[in-house]
Amino acid sequence: MTRVPPLPVVPPRYPAPFRTLLHDLLARGGRMRSGRVDQQRARRAVLSHSGTFVGHRPYVHGDDPRRIDWAACARTGELFVKQFEEERRRTATLVLDLSASLLVGAPPRRLAALRLAAVVGGLALRHLDGVTVVAPGAGAAALATFAGAGDLDALLHHLDELPVVASAPEAAIPLVLSRGMSGHLHWISDFADPARFELPLAALRRRGASITGWLPALPEDRDVPRQGYVRVQDPETGAVLAVAVDAALAAAMRRQLELLQRRQDRLFAQFGCPLVRWQAPAAAEYGIVAWQEIVAWCAR
């Protein structure tokens, strides 16, 4: 009898080395794509301190020094930055797949997805006005907004606390639309069943959303056991298939994985959106090279 092992445990998502790495990445990042052209214009307005002044808040590391209110500083002796209510906010939206299928892999794909979300969200906090995190199925935490570089820790804490829940991709549509179409939409998932994403992608594109698909790639997406008796189980549905792997079956499985990748690419291509396959590094690998690809993609 084959014993059913427990689901893989996701290691600590944001340890100190990763936080250091994240700050380095954000400091090096030049810019981030916001969204539509009118939003680019709004961004320029913000940079020129346009909009209605609504108050001050204490300066935190990472705030744009140009937004420091020096007069207030002279009065109080402390650094404050001005807060404006822009006509059009420049934000980004992160849609996270919290399903159990992301627990597959060593390290689990969910670890790479959460760290990817932290990098993209951090870039949005640094270079844009805020970021909205949409996590379908997470209940009260399904929709959260963060603004300013000072919210980075809050963003990481929020991401860290997201549960593993099963939800359909369609559930993301009302959540995204509830806040208006705020900025560029980054959808992080394994897109294991591309057909289920057709409807939400089409709906969001009809409403003018600019979408980038992020797929943390794992070795399991390409490599297949060469031989042996394997009981494969879908962690989301619990369905089990016992297979006796030989060379012919391994080759057929590789063909199926290639076909899946082509379907995923075709899905995003048909809606004019890019799908980024980001090769996730090991859990304890904090070299900056592997993460610069994300920064580069965000800057395009």
Added chain:
Amino acid sequence: MVCALTFAEPQRLWWLLLLPLLLWLALPPQPRRHAFTAHLAQWQAAHAALRRRPPRLAGLRFLLLALAATAAIGAHAAPQWRSGDGPRRLVVLLDASASMGARRADGTSAFAAASALLRERLAALPPQVDVTVLRCGGPRLRRQGASARMLQDLGRPEGALDVDLPALAAAVAAPDTAVWTLTDGQAQAALPVVGALSCLPATGPNAALLAVRVVDRWPLPQLSLSADLVLFAAAPRTGELRVAGAVAAAVPTRVELTPGVPLTIDVELARTAAGGVLELSLAVTGDVLPDDDVWRADLPALPAPRIAVLTDAEAGPFAAVAAQALAVEVGGTVTAASPGAEVGLLLVDGGTAAIVPGQVRALCFGCRLDAAVEVVPWLQPRVADWDRQSPLTAGLDLSELRLAAAFRGVLPPGEAFLWADDDGGVRTPLAVVVDGGDTASVHFAFRLQDGNLPLLAAFPQLLRRAFVRCHGTAAAITVMTPTTATGEQDLQSAASAEDRPLPGFPTPDRELAAPCLLLGLLALALRAFVR
């Protein structure tokens, strides 16, 4: 409590130890592991592309295979379902002692009534009941299975009941074994208290010939019989002792029998020369057990031999005289010894004669049997002793026997009955008898003229006894009536008890081998559909 499911061949269940091997063979190939995947649909599609059926329900397939193997092994062990409790075996203790031959009121013997009752009950027994019949009394016989149900060759009632029936019944009785005792209660202090009991009493007066002693004077026709009679009855009775068969006509002897008092009657008879069966019977009116009233013996024919004498040149007249005297005594004749002539006794004195010891009825005195054998003279041997128990010399006085010479090396190997003191105090045979069954030969190491044996008073008797001994077993009377069984004659008092019926026997067991095989085939068929 009796387990309902049993196996006739339970040792075959050891084959079940092969099931782990079956499990090992059914295990999937190594390595075996479990993996979570987000690409289950791709695995299914790859399987479908290769037209493979996934090994689903492998556990169920093995269970079905194990079930089929277990069913087959179970069928091999001959399973049976016992439909009910009850004895599976019946042991019958049949009293076949001599008293069971007594006539009952209906004219049949108790043994015949017991046999008829047995046949009737055994015929009604379920076929799966294992029947054993033990004959108690006389020759002990055991019949098992079909021969027991047929009461095959149980003989006739005879002998004493030398078995303690209550103890035997108690020893045989078991939860699955029923005991049934059939007896007349004769010669028993108590009847069995265990198991079924059928008491078949046959009481009444009985006179019996307790013992008959015979004094045989063969080769003479005289025969003396001494018969012990006894009567077990309420009052004295008169009977007749009759003699019939191979004797001259004898008048029946009237006897007055007193109950419980033995009476000895002596009868002098003259047997016929041809021999035959001699029957002595006691006839008493109202005797219910006639089997113990008769005594039978087979008498051998009287010899009418031709006696031949073979002597060497130095022999004296002793051999011829002895042969003549012997011929007169037994009614024979003396003939000349010639090659090829058939004689009943060859009397040899000295010289050399090619006689095979034990195969020729011969009486040899100092005769060399093989010319090649060198004989050594033995001067003045001193007779030391003779066998006081041998039929040849018992009761004879040979103390006056004196020998001038004898020969060493002339005696063949045989049973010595006369010895001489050799030098150094060693006893050396002077005469032997070589037994060959129906024939025998007697050899002396000295010639008649070398001693005073012919002059002794015991010589004629020794000569006649040697003649009888040379005829071996052919001269013996064979008693055909078995020894009277002790305690089987008094039919006035016998132990009795209430009859107890046989217990109920369960219906036949149901053989489960076929259903087991069917179950195994069904499991295999189902396994073929489980993929």
